[in-house]
Amino acid sequence: MNLMGFGMGYGMWVWVTFTMSYVLGWVLGREQFGVVQSKVYLTYFRFNRLIWIFFIFLEFCWVFF
Helix, strand or coil: CHHHHHHHHHHHHHHHHHHHHHHHHHHCCHHHHHHHHHHHHHHHHHHHHHHHHHHHHHHHHHHHC
């Protein structure tokens, strides 16, 4: 379970940091890139927080039940 959560978080980090940022930076203008990046990073942090809460909950259930 922990490995799956780590893999999902790491995969999202690689995608958002390298792939998406470089492609969008190449294609879009500065203003458009800033707007898109602000929306994507907000969603990224929310989803990342949700993944960690879910896997901490699963770990809690595994230990105590």
